Amino acid sequence: MSDEPVPAPTPFAPAPAGAVVLYRGATVIDGTGAPGRPGTTVVVDGERIVEVAADAEVDPADYAGAELVDLAGAFLIPGLIDSHQHLATPPNRPVAEAVLRRDLFGGVTTARDMADDLRQVGDLARAARVGEIAAPDLYYAALMAGPTFFDDPRTWQVSQGAVPGRNPWMQAVDEGTDLPLAVAMARGTSATAVKIYADLPADRVAAIAAEAHRQGLLVWAHATVFPARPGEVVAAGADSVSHVTLLVHEATEGPLVRYRTKPPLDEARFAGGDDPAIEALFGAMRERGTILDATASMWGRIAAAGGDAEDARQRALAQDTVSAALTAQAHRAGVEISTGTDSDPDLTLDWPPLHDELVYLHERCGMTPLQVLRSATLIGARSLGGADERGTVEEGKLADLVVLDADPAADLAAALRSVRTVVKRGCRHNRSDFERSGATSGRAGTADTATAIAGTVEAPKTEDPKTEDPK
Structure with a gap:
């Protein structure tokens, strides 16, 4: 029996190098302020973006064994x-x-x-x-x-x-x-x-x-x-x-x-x-x-x-x-x-x-x-001093991405509520999993959880605006 301590589980760990995913067909809004680029593929290897190019310029055969994720009709923005x-x-x-x-x-x-x-x-x-x-x-x-x-x-x-x-x-x-x-x-x-x-x-x-x-x-x-x-x-x-x-x-x-x-x-x-x-x-x-x-x-x-x-x-x-x-x-x-x-x-x-x-x-x-x-x-x-690592959809940056079902350039408020998938360091988090877990109000989730856990230590209160600015 090993004497090594058992580490804590890491179910949300960054994707490992060699796990390649091609996100194809999205309109990519890269975070620079430039207009969206329709029909674009973002290639992710592990936790990094390795290629961003038009769909026609990316041959999936060049990435043998890669997972293909069809994002036709969706919009891809940085985290x-x-x-x-x-x-x-x-x-x-x-x-x-x-x-x-x-x-x-x-x-x-x-x-x-x-x-x-x-x-x-x-x-x-x-x-x-x-x-x-x-x-x-x-x-x-x-x-x-x-x-x-x-x-x-x-x-x-x-x-x-x-x-x-x-x-x-x-x-x-x-x-x-x-x-x-x-x-x-x-x-x-x-x-x-x-x-x-x-x-x-x-x-x-x-x-x-x-x-x-x-x-x-x-x-x-x-x-x-x-x-x-x-x-x-x-x-x-x-x-x-x-x-x-x-x-x-x-x-x-x-x-x-x-x-x-x-x-x-x-x-x-x-x-x-x-x-x-x-x-x-x-x-x-x-x-x-x-x-x-x-x-x-x-x-x-x-x-x-x-x-x-x-x-x-x-x-x-x-x-x-x-x-x-x-x-x-x-x-x-x-x-x-x-x-x-x-x-x-x-x-x-x-x-x-x-x-x-x-x-x-x-x-x-x-x-x-x-x-x-x-x-x-x-x-x-x-x-936060991290622009070399994150903040835009470009080669070499961390694969921090958000897939939206609606166009943020047309209706920002609606688009922000249309999150389909969040990718953090190459690890995917589907919004549907969050909703199925009951972690939204009106279900046995967020509202009940707030009642159950917020009482353990009182949550901070905003100060009187007459004398204080919040933190």
Whole structure:
């Protein structure tokens, strides 16, 4: 009898090299923004795309023993990327796995976790990567903020068993911090990036960004860090900035003090999408290549959630108006926009919240469906530093693909709900299998599962929009 430990099962592992599949006859929308290419074959060997060409140019005989998948009449797009999720605030492994499974079967093959309890997120990333769980690949950030931020209750939720601000995934930074050591500790979590969050002046933001880049990490930041303004965050070298409505603070005349003491929103000033201070900021972002993680539909979702506080709902609606206007202005200015949701886990939803973000960008922000898909694929891949591996349908990239039964260029919303098959690293996941498992509301699945498992640890709640921006 062997003494070797039995490994965990990997039913969702990447396809092995030598397992060749020809996806034939689809209209391929490659994620670059180019029009669809009808009658196209995508050849996948293991987890990689090895050929993309017109059907007439690909002879199946050249791939002896390959599996042929007929996609005539279907549309093939790259796997979608959610560039703003939170999977462990507070940690709840069953909820996180259920959310990730739902997202994968809805077309999301990659996600960016924007700081959580990385002890759990790191293991989720490992389990997703090797195929223990059905989930998108995960990239994640370790957070840094000023010491005054750490009275926020979320910092305790993600630091159970440790001290908030004094652990590698969530560090308080001040003028006495050894930044090379702090960044090295963040890097030791296997994070892709440092997330610069709140209560830091501009010079400290710049110092953190410079050291993170020196050590090979990306820099993801709140669009306003308080007291650091958006223009200062961009000038510091942030690779991406989150939450479009935080950009209004570029035009704030008085001093910015703390994350918790934001100046009131002047909706009338920004609702037209033509404020000159914001236009200058967008010019700087375009020149530097700073990606806007807009989370544009977030405030509409908060307003729709209702509740007893009518004044809070009205504030959320005002934020939603500004969100649409500023995101449209950013798009017109040539700023690259990724598609993040910042949506709290909700297992009553049949489809990923990312679908709503994509439709919002099209219907409210003036982006064409092909531009939206480019944001959700190529730009999403750039936002997490993975564009060499994913984000487009081209030779050499990972075989992260979504088969749709409807044309997204004609009706984006309908097409996103027509997912037939999701391919992640060459491993196929059929939407029908998800539905037969009962994992949709109205069946003994998502709704019941939410009730059963969400109570183990209370799911995070969105803060009052009067004082807080979601994570």
